[in-house]
Structure formats: structure tokens, C-alpha cells
Amino acid sequence: MNIPENLKYTKDHEWVSIDGDIATVGITDFAQGELGDIVFVEIETEGETLDKEEVFGTIEAVKTVSDLYMPVSGEVTEVNPDLEDKPELVNQEPYEGGWMIKIKMSNPSDADSLLSAEEYKALIG
Amino acid sequence: MKHTAFYELHKELGAKMVPFAGYEMPIEYSGITNEHMAVRNNVGVFDVSHMGEFWVKGPKALDFVQWVTSNDASVLTVGKAQYSCFPNGKGGIVDDLLVYKYEEDKYMLVVNAANIEKDWAWCNEQNTMGAELENASDSISQLAIQGPNAVKVLQKLTDINLSDIPYYSFVTGKFAGVDNVIISNTGYTGAGGFELYMYNDVAVKIWKAIFEAGEEEGILPVGLGARDTLRLEMGFCLYGNDIDDTTSPIEAGLGWITKFVDHKDFIDKEYLLKQKEEGVSRRLRGFILEERGIPRHGYEIVNENDEKIGEVTSGAMSPVLKKGIGLGYVKTGYTKFGTEVYIRIRNKKLKAQIVKLPFIKNN
Numbered sequence: 001m002n003i004p005e006n007l008k009y010t011k012d013h014e015w016v017s018i019d020g021d022i023a024t025v026g027i028t029d030f031a032q033g034e035l036g037d038i039v040f041v042e043i044e045t046e047g048e049t050l051d052k053e054e055v056f057g058t059i060e061a062v063k064t065v066s067d068l069y070m071p072v073s074g075e076v077t078e079v080n081p082d083l084e085d086k087p088e089l090v091n092q093e094p095y096e097g098g099w100m101i102k103i104k105m106s107n108p109s110d111a112d113s114l115l116s117a118e119e120y121k122a123l124i125g
Numbered sequence: 126m127k128h129t130a131f132y133e134l135h136k137e138l139g140a141k142m143v144p145f146a147g148y149e150m151p152i153e154y155s156g157i158t159n160e161h162m163a164v165r166n167n168v169g170v171f172d173v174s175h176m177g178e179f180w181v182k183g184p185k186a187l188d189f190v191q192w193v194t195s196n197d198a199s200v201l202t203v204g205k206a207q208y209s210c211f212p213n214g215k216g217g218i219v220d221d222l223l224v225y226k227y228e229e230d231k232y233m234l235v236v237n238a239a240n241i242e243k244d245w246a247w248c249n250e251q252n253t254m255g256a257e258l259e260n261a262s263d264s265i266s267q268l269a270i271q272g273p274n275a276v277k278v279l280q281k282l283t284d285i286n287l288s289d290i291p292y293y294s295f296v297t298g299k300f301a302g303v304d305n306v307i308i309s310n311t312g313y314t315g316a317g318g319f320e321l322y323m324y325n326d327v328a329v330k331i332w333k334a335i336f337e338a339g340e341e342e343g344i345l346p347v348g349l350g351a352r353d354t355l356r357l358e359m360g361f362c363l364y365g366n367d368i369d370d371t372t373s374p375i376e377a378g379l380g381w382i383t384k385f386v387d388h389k390d391f392i393d394k395e396y397l398l399k400q401k402e403e404g405v406s407r408r409l410r411g412f413i414l415e416e417r418g419i420p421r422h423g424y425e426i427v428n429e430n431d432e433k434i435g436e437v438t439s440g441a442m443s444p445v446l447k448k449g450i451g452l453g454y455v456k457t458g459y460t461k462f463g464t465e466v467y468i469r470i471r472n473k474k475l476k477a478q479i480v481k482l483p484f485i486k487n488n
Binding site for chain 1 (some may be wrong): 141153156158354418419421
């Protein structure tokens with residue numbers, strides 16, 4: 001199980017990479033493994049300002065559909081354009097090419113409540 | 126939770142196991158899409174040992190089968206099988222099944238795992254003619270070897286000429302050194318291939334022989350996930366989704382296995398005949414989404430004016446078409462092929478077209 005040390009995590013199995021007030025968000029290696037083959041990532045919230053824990057999109061695997069939650073509050077400034085044609089990137093490289101959105105954080109202090117790699121590891125057991 | 130004879134093998138292969146119909150079953154090994162395409166283009170093996178098998182024996186065997194099932198079992202000769210269903214006496218379906226004529230006065234009914242107990246109780250209740258019934262579900266294992274290269278792989282393990290076994294026919298014989306294996310040219314994928322029935326104690330031996338024989342072809346184990354997407358691409362019904370106790374075989378498009386012939390009386394015959402003659406108010410139809418999205422069980426089917434005209438019973442992203450496909454019951458007036466309908470997916474209304482089944486061309 002790949003859980004990079006330099007990232008933050010949520011209990012909803014998302015990873016967050018913080019750079020200044022910009023947060024890049026994706027789902028974890030554990031999450032993609034649980035979901036199985038991802039066939040569709042639908043994110044239509046670009047330009048919207050959403051609260052932490054609001055739904056920013058949905059991810060469809062062959063067998064299931066799951067909501068994607070904002071790990072922090074802010075404006076969705078960018079959506080990964082590659083996922084439209086290649087949703088399988090989420091399976092293949094969840095922490096790189098499979099990133100989903102970039103958020104301009106409203107409260108950079110939101111990042112403090114995210115889980116560390118160690119805490120996330122403990123969560124998934 | 127019950128285990129099939131192949132349980133340890135699934136774990137060794139790293140399968141993702143899920144509870145299904147009281148069994149812990151593999152839903153996927155290498156990924157549903159990969160397994161799906163392996164069956165479409167090459168060959169894959171499914172453990173379907175959770176399916177139920179009932180023997181019906183004795184001089185009243187045919188009378189019983191004719192009464193409880195909708196298809197005409199009197200046309201079966203030894204070595205032939207047919208698809209059928211158990212009407213439930215209220216216009217619905219208890220289960221769908223395969224009927225094998227194993228010997229004169231001996232039939233094997235293969236039923237869905239989730240319905241074994243219900244079917245067994247129903248068969249016993251309906252057995253007023255006194256056929257001999259035996260529930261052999263716990264002693265029989267079943268493998269489905271499906272795909273265009275299935276015959277090539279399996280032929281290495283038997284002297285029986287598999288190409289001589291027509292579709293919906295079977296031979297009982299020696300396979301991988303094991304006697305009395307039922308080798309049936311049937312399946313739930315539309316990709317061609319065989320289903321094998323064997324006793325539990327020889328099951329692992331047969332699995333290993335198949336994987337050894339199929340190594341050069343790159344044979345893959347396939348889970349229930351791909352089994353579902355494969356059957357859906359063919360428009361095959363799944364009990365519990367597309368048919369159930371409240372759907373009639375006529376509504377479900379199973380009129381072709383509902384035989385109204387003079388020499389056969391069966392449960393719901395008159396009721397279903399009336400439905401066939403007078404028409405039904407809804408029918409099961411296949412549809413393809415014209416926009417990006419994936420239909421799922423329970424989603425609403427609506428018309429242009431947002432009026433509900435039906436409900437999705439099965440849906441998936443077709444790995445072959447790379448489009449959302451589904452089955453659902455739609456009201457009369459919307460059942461014609463080519464009709465535009467809409468599927469409600471979350472906050473959206475996506476355009477779909479009613480199409481003729483199967484969704485993809487049969488191999």
C-alpha cells in the first residue's frame with residue numbers, strides 16, 4: 001500500500017498536497033484499490049467555491065459510484081483535464097496523473113485538521 | 126459464510142472476495158475491465174459453484190418439469206439443455222434456470238445461488254405428481270470457461286470432441302482424468318465456451334488442469350464483476366435485478382421460453398397467455414446512453430417532459446462499447462427501438478436510446 005509521507009489525508013480516503021494556499025486533491029491508492037476499475041470521473045464544480053466536506057464530484061467504478069468530498073474549503077480552480085479520456089489514471093497513478101482538482105483554500109488553517117500519513121495508515125489498518 | 130471448493134485458490138490468486146448469496150465469492154482478480162476483455166477476446170474461468178443443482182428423477186420427472194417451468198421440456202432429448210423459468214403463480218418469476226435432460230427420466234435443474242432455498246421449497250410444494258427431487262447443490266462444483274479460445278484450451282484435457290457439442294448441448298465424460306464431468310456448451314457471456322459440472326472432491330484438480338492447459342493462451346480467472354458486465358452486454362437477464370417475483374416472463378421478453386402448447390400445462394399458463402394476447406403495460410428494454418454517464422439499478426427512466434416512464438434494472442459502462450448501457454422496464458409507447466428516453470443520474474437527465482439486444486454482436 002502506497003501512502004506517501006509528504007501528503008495529507010482524509011477519512012474519506014483522499015490525499016491532499018498543500019503548496020501555499022493551493023491544495024491538490026486525489027484519492028488514495030487504498031481507495032482506488034477498493035473501488036476497482038474507475039470508468040468515469042465527473043467533476044463539474046470548476047470555478048465554484050465550496051465548503052469543506054461538500055461534494056465536488058463523483059467517481060464511478062464498474063460496480064459502484066462514490067461522491068468526492070472537499071477536504072478543505074475553497075474555490076475549485078482547476079480540474080484534471082486528462083481524467084475525461086483516461087479515468088484509469090486514477091487506478092494507475094493515484095498520486096500523480098490521477099490527481100482530480102486544485103483548490104484555492106479559503107482557510108489555509110483547514111489543512112491542520114487533515115491526517116498525516118501515519119494517521120491515515122492507522123485508519124485503514 | 127459458505128466457501129466453494131476453490132476458495133483457497135481464489136485467495137492465493139489475490140482475488141477480492143465479497144459476500145454473495147451466502148457465499149464468499151471472488152468479485153475480481155486482475156480488474157473487471159481486464160477480465161471482461163479476456164473473456165471477449167481470449168479465455169477466462171469463472172467459479173460459479175454457488176449455483177444450485179436439483180435432480181429430478183423417476184417416471185414423473187418430465188411431468189414435474191413441465192408443470193413448474195415455462196419452457197417445453199418435452200422437446201429435450203438426452204444431452205440437450207434449455208433456458209427456462211419458474212412462474213410463481215402470481216404472474217411473476219420464482220427464478221430462471223437451465224434444464225438439462227441428463228438421462229431418460231432424469232433432469233438437472235440449475236438455479237441461482239441466491240434462490241436455492243426458495244426454489245427448493247417451491248419445487249417441493251409443487252411436486253404433487255410425485256417426482257423424485259434431490260438438492261445436490263452442496264456437492265457439485267461448477268466452472269464456466271468462456272471466450273473464443275475456451276475450446277482450444279479445454280480440448281487439451283479430453284478425448285471428447287468438443288467441437289461436436291452444439292450450443293445448449295452437453296456430454297458427460299472424462300475430463301482432465303476425471304470421470305463423469307458434465308461438459309456443457311452453455312454460458313452467460315455470449316463469448317462462447319463451456320460450463321463444467323463436477324463433484325467437489327475433484328474440483329481443485331480440474332481447475333489446476335485447466336490453468337495449466339491454458340497457460341500458453343494466457344487464461345485468466347474471472348470474477349463476478351466481469352460476469353455481470355459480460356452478461357449485460359448480451360442483454361441477458363439477472364434474477365433479482367431484471368426479473369423477480371413481480372415481473373412476468375412476457376414483460377421481461379422471455380416469451381420465447383414461455384411455451385403455450387396443448388401438451389403442456391404449467392403454473393400461470395392461462396394468465397401469461399392472456400398477457401401475451403392482450404399485451405403488457407411495460408416491457409424490459411435495453412438502452413444505450415448517448416451522453417457520458419453510467420446507469421445503475423434503481424435510476425429513473427423519464428420522457429422529455431420529465432414524466433417517469435420506467436426504472437433501470439441493470440446498468441454498467443460497457444467495456445466493449447465504452448458507453449453506458451442498461452436494461453429497464455419502460456411503459457408501452459416507449460418500447461420501440463430507436464425511441465429517445467432519458468435516464469436520471471443524480472441531478473442530471475441524460476439522453477439514451479432504446480436499442481435492440483444484444484448490445485454487442487455475438488461471437
